Amino acid sequence: xxxxxxxxxxxxxxxxxxxxxxxxxxxxxxxxxxxxxxxxxxxxxxxxxxxxxxxxxxxxxxxxxxxxxxxxxxxxxxxxxxxxxxxxxxxxxxxxxxxxxxxxxxxxxxxxxxxxxxxxxxxxxxxxxxxxxxxxxxxxxxxxxxxxxxxxxxxxxxxxxxxxxxxxxxxxxxxxxxxxxxxxxxxxxxxxxxxxxxxxxxxxxxxxxxxxxxxxxxxxxxxxxxxxxxxxxxxxxxxxxxxxxxxxxxxxxxxxxxxxxxxxxxxxxxxxxxxxxxxxxxxxxxxxxxxxxxxxxxxxxxxxxxxxxxxxxxxxxxxxxxxxxxxxxxxxxxxxxxxxxxxxxxxxxxxxxxxxxxxxxxxxxxxxxxxxxxxxxxxxxxxxxxxxxxxxxxxxxxxxxxxxxxxxxxxxxxxxxxxxxxxxxxxxxxxxxxxxxxxxxxxxxxxxxxxxxxxxxxxxxxxxxxxxxxxxxxxxxxxxxxxxxxxxxxxx
Numbered sequence: 001x002x003x004x005x006x007x008x009x010x011x012x013x014x015x016x017x018x019x020x021x022x023x024x025x026x027x028x029x030x031x032x033x034x035x036x037x038x039x040x041x042x043x044x045x046x047x048x049x050x051x052x053x054x055x056x057x058x059x060x061x062x063x064x065x066x067x068x069x070x071x072x073x074x075x076x077x078x079x080x081x082x083x084x085x086x087x088x089x090x091x092x093x094x095x096x097x098x099x100x101x102x103x104x105x106x107x108x109x110x111x112x113x114x115x116x117x118x119x120x121x122x123x124x125x126x127x128x129x130x131x132x133x134x135x136x137x138x139x140x141x142x143x144x145x146x147x148x149x150x151x152x153x154x155x156x157x158x159x160x161x162x163x164x165x166x167x168x169x170x171x172x173x174x175x176x177x178x179x180x181x182x183x184x185x186x187x188x189x190x191x192x193x194x195x196x197x198x199x200x201x202x203x204x205x206x207x208x209x210x211x212x213x214x215x216x217x218x219x220x221x222x223x224x225x226x227x228x229x230x231x232x233x234x235x236x237x238x239x240x241x242x243x244x245x246x247x248x249x250x251x252x253x254x255x256x257x258x259x260x261x262x263x264x265x266x267x268x269x270x271x272x273x274x275x276x277x278x279x280x281x282x283x284x285x286x287x288x289x290x291x292x293x294x295x296x297x298x299x300x301x302x303x304x305x306x307x308x309x310x311x312x313x314x315x316x317x318x319x320x321x322x323x324x325x326x327x328x329x330x331x332x333x334x335x336x337x338x339x340x341x342x343x344x345x346x347x348x349x350x351x352x353x354x355x356x357x358x359x360x361x362x363x364x365x366x367x368x369x370x371x372x373x374x375x376x377x378x379x380x381x382x383x384x385x386x387x388x389x390x391x392x393x394x395x396x397x398x399x400x401x402x403x404x405x406x407x408x409x410x411x412x413x414x415x416x417x418x419x420x421x422x423x424x425x426x427x428x429x430x431x432x433x434x435x436x437x438x439x440x441x442x443x444x445x446x447x448x449x450x451x452x453x454x455x456x457x458x459x460x461x462x463x464x465x466x467x468x469x470x471x472x473x474x475x476x477x478x479x480x481x482x483x484x485x486x487x488x489x490x491x492x
Contacts, residue, residue: 026086027126028164029056029094030155032139032148034119036069036078038106041201044079045335047101047118048382051083054097058085060377062151063424064384066197066206070145071113079199081384082123082151091125095135098122123152127167138171146185146196153182154383154421161418198424200384202337203293203313209426209466213480216252216295216469217245218432221275222259238279239286246288248473252314253289255279255307256297260318260394262435264347269300276307284311295339299323301330308334314387318343318394320372332380339428340376342369342391350395361400362407365390366414373415373422383421387467389428392456398436405431405456408464430469431456432476454479462486 031051035043044064052058062082069075087094098120106117123139130137142148156178160166169177176183190196192210199206207214219241221232232238242253257275258267276296283289296307299319304327308315316339321327323346331338342365344355358364369388377383390404390411404411408427416423431437437452438444450472457468457476461483470476 026088027128028084028086028162029125030082030084030123030152030168031056031098032080032082032119032121032123032151034078034080034147035117036076037115037117040079041335043105043118044081046105047120048083048380050101050104051085051098051120052380054101055089056085056087056094056097058083058377058380059374060084060155060419061382061384061421062154063198063421064201064382065147065150066199067147068195069113070147072111075115078147080147080151081382082148082155083382084155091122091128091130091137092132092135094125095122121148123148124168124171127164129171138168143172143181146182146190149178149182149185150191150196150198151421153178154419154424156420157416157418158420159417200337200387200426205293212484213461213465214251214467215249215473215477215480216254216428216430216467217242217248217250217473218469218471219245219253219255219279220259221255221257221279233275235278235282239282242283243286243288245473246292249477250292250473252293252295252467253283254295254297254316254469255283255312256316257303258298258300260297260347262347262351266347269302272298272300272303273306276303277310280307280310280312299327301326305330305334308336313337314339316389317341318389318391319346320369321376322372328376328379328381331376335385337385337387338376338381339387339389340369340372341389341394341428344368344395347394355395356397356400358400361396361403362390362410363414365404366411369411370415370418370422373419383419383425386422387426387428388422389430389469392429392431393434393436396436398439401431401434401436405429405459406463408460412464426466427464428467428469429457429460429465431460432468432470432472450475458483 033044033047065080067078067080069078089097102118102120121139122137123142125137172178172181174180191198197208199208219232219238221238232241245253255276257272283294294312295314295316296304296312297316298304299317301324304315314337315331317327318341320340343350392401392404412423432453433446433449437449437456441452443449453470454475458479461480468476468480
């Protein structure tokens with residue numbers, strides 16, 4: 001977490017107090033969101049939708065936290081987050097809108113700090129300090145609540161991006177601003193404890209990806225994939241392979257019908273659907289799939305839409321929305337996790353010389369990914385539904401792939417400059433059987449690259465990867481378990 005010294009200046013300066021309404025201009029605001037009654041994820045999605053319809057343009061989202069209740073302890077666990085956006089609503093008009101949303105979603109008077117389907121609080125409104133009988137801004141309890149501070153900090157970057165954000169820091173009356181307040185509560189050391197878990201909603205689960213590495217098994221339904229093209233084109237063969245991967249311990253099955261090997265020719269969404277949907281329909285009926293997660297590997301929004309409707313839990317897009325302008329809108333409406341991978345160009349152009357030029361591959365991958373994350377958030381995909389993939393083998397040379405596997409911490413650090421939320425999302429790496437491993441180990445046959453894959457996966461996990469995408473589940477799961485034990489020992 002950045003310190004005052006890191007940021008290079010003090011946040012202490014005066015901020016204006018206002019007792020009059022602010023009109024016409026658009027102001028940047030921060031709103032805290034909480035829920036512990038009913039379907040908490042649905043409540044969040046509904047509240048964000050109603051906020052948007054009410055004149056609040058949400059641009060950034062904090063991570064999602066499951067937390068123990070405060071003050072009134074005999075009640076269900078809360079989910080908490082915060083959002084940052086812009087509105088032309090005056091402060092008290094904004095308050096009225098949020099109270100109306102709470103009421104329409106079933107919140108009643110009840111016990112103060114008691115159970116509620118939705119709780120919406122204004123944390124900051126522009127640069128202003130507001131005190132009235134009905135509204136105090138900044139919210140008076142920010143400073144004592146880690147469950148508020150955690151998602152609030154996520155909305156910031158280690159670099160202060162504008163004067164409004166600088167004023168939010170100044171309200172803390174600490175030289176290090178909000179970061180100093182967060183650190184005094186314990187900062188990142190609080191995350192992962194029972195009181196404050198950073199989670200990703202996926203399927204029927206709230207996934208805490210910090211607990212262990214998750215293994216994603218690859219199911220290629222293509223005739224021309226570099227490793228196993230043509231092996232699983234029939235539904236029966238595909239089902240048999242999925243059963244094998246699940247028996248070996250796969251957490252996620254990634255189903256792809258579009259080859260993304262270098263210089264591959266793209267197929268239509270309709271042809272992709274013809275390959276994917278019969279397999280998905282067969283898989284969701286399998287008893288073995290209960291409790292596992294299904295992913296669709298596609299850059300076509302039509303395929304993502306239909307696959308999720310049939311029972312898939314997340315969308316894995318190698319293009320980060322660049323190859324289909326409808327993808328962000330579709331994923332936002334589906335409300336499922338979204339894997340955003342770094343790639344320049346498309347599979348047919350990604351290895352062109354211009355796409356292989358980097359000055360600092362880890363920093364540039366992070367910077368380019370952040371631009372896509374920003375657009376995804378503005379389109380309604382919250383940061384707490386995102387997974388990032390630095391794109392091993394996609395518009396990368398061998399040395400770039402090695403730099404990324406050993407430099408995932410640099411990727412996170414560079415993301416944190418603009419968005420701490422983005423720097424906290426799960427990282428997926430997929431080096432499995434790729435050509436750079438063959439070049440390094442003199443293995444021309446992709447199926448002979450499993451030992452090298454295990455080594456690459458081990459490096460990725462020890463450097464910060466949370467999900468590994470592999471062909472050989474058994475051997476890589478063993479590697480993941482060993483890495484998890486080593487990391488746990490290192491932290492103890």
